Amino acid sequence: MTKAVYSDLMRQLSERRFVFTGELEPVKTTNLHEVLEGAKALKGHVVAANVTDNPTAFAYMNALIPSYMIQKEVGLEAIYQMTTRDRNRIALTSDLLAAAAVGIKNVLALTGDHTTVGDNPQAKPVFDLDSATLVRLIRKMVDEGVDLNKNKIEDPPKFHVGIGANPNADPLEPEILKIERKVKIGAEFVQTQCVYDIERARRFVNATSYLNIPVLIGIAPFKSIAMMEWMVKYVPGIFVPDEIQQRLRKAKEKGGKEAVLQENIEIFGDLVKEVRKTTKADGVHLMAVGFEWIVPKVIEKSGIK
């Protein structure tokens, strides 16, 4: 492959290094402090961090400014997440131009959770594009220097475009075919939803291996027992093995909150190690929004340099 490389993320992936990425979530605030502190905790441990775009359709601070600020203020590369829920192709094109202007190099193209599951469920959903046609928009901008309607762009952007995927999807086959669709139109890397079971991670990586696209397995430690229980109860398709649940509950009984976090480091450090050792995944995407400090500890526990 002699494709151009614009970002550190893509450089490490093309060098076939095992890659770590993190995640930051700007919330409903005008203050960037939390995001920048989170970025500082991740810096040096992950190659880049995703900045979420109104996750689960909650109206938060837009993702572009924090993406820019973590690069500028902290020196942490951003993976600017973009959903098609809130903006039509005009607004997306416009934001992509702005993102390139301030040095964003990675974009994660997502459809986005439906407006009705968010904190302004009365809102009009957009979905002018979907994640696949957003990939196409980005490719056209980067490769041909035009927008979707072939209008020429001065100084075209240089982005790498990633996509999301769900190893928990049931049925799994359409999920894989969807990735195939997006690889064909030029998606360059995959970051997955969280997986708690090594078998699911392995099954997913094997199922996508024919597509030759780097896959980063999503791993999300639990900030608390309540968060774990919420995930198990309310997020369909998420499977948390009994062993993990019991170990965390036991930790809580013995040593409270602190012990739960310590046990997380053990559990997820081992899971990361397993992913590295027993699957052909290209890396791990660590999601610990609001307790980013745990990411370096999980990586350290995994023993991966």
Add this chain to the structure above:
Amino acid sequence: MNHLIVMEQKPLEEIVRMLDGVNKVLIVGCNGCAGIYQVGGEKQAEIMKVLLEMARKLKDGKKLNAKAITVLRQCDLQIAVTTIQPLIDNYDAVLSMACGAGVQTLAEFFKNKIIVPANNTKFIGMQDRELGKFHELCSACGQCILFETEGICPITRCAKGLLNGPCGGQAKGKCEVGGWTKDCAWVLIYNRLKEKGHLDLFSKFREERDFRISQSPRELGGSEEKEKVQ
């Protein structure tokens, strides 16, 4: 099974409020979709007359001068006007028991009358007679791809109207919208295409839609000259 415009009657209080100050009202039922689904047909127009008269009496003890008639199809200007024209002079307002298209057909012609809609128009639907439930199946997008999707419309039946679904919001074939109770249209499409050995149609990448095609207000056919109704 029928495929018609699905509507539901507005709450009576809302209709009464819209008719506040009106003393003479012509209630016009429609024997098209509204009649077939018994929302705004002959019987419902008659019932509406009785209800409105009672409501007026309860409110101020006065009598409402109301008459109920029903036309074959309110969305057909000629048919509607032919029936209503001879009566209209005696009334200040017309309560249309049809869909939004019927209401507007009357509003366009009887410009000096108060036009009141009795229904909320919901969608183009199909009725499951066994369960008495209506399902929205078509959103009249003007770019039908049902041939490629095994007769299941993703524009309408996928909550996001995706052309490249399913999205990450499906779990075990159910949709995140409405709390995983409704079917994910794209998983339905996948299952049928797989059964028929046509997964190539599933894997196919579909380019972004051209929304000009479904840009409202739409027109179709006819001549530029306005239809004349006598």
